[in-house]
Amino acid sequence: MIACKECLESERKNQLIKNSLLGWWGFPWGFFYRTPQAIINNFRDNGKR
Secondary structure, eight states, X not given: OOOOHHHHHHHHHHHHHHHHHHGGXXXXXXXXXIHHHXXXXXXXXXXXX
């Protein structure tokens, strides 16, 4: 996505919310592996900005 910094941050937050709410339904990997990993990685990446 090509966007200004504020728009990019807004989209990142929106995707994090969607992943937190809907990503868990991706059985079997969503619940146990992918969703928690994506959320943790997202928070780690945010600290580097």
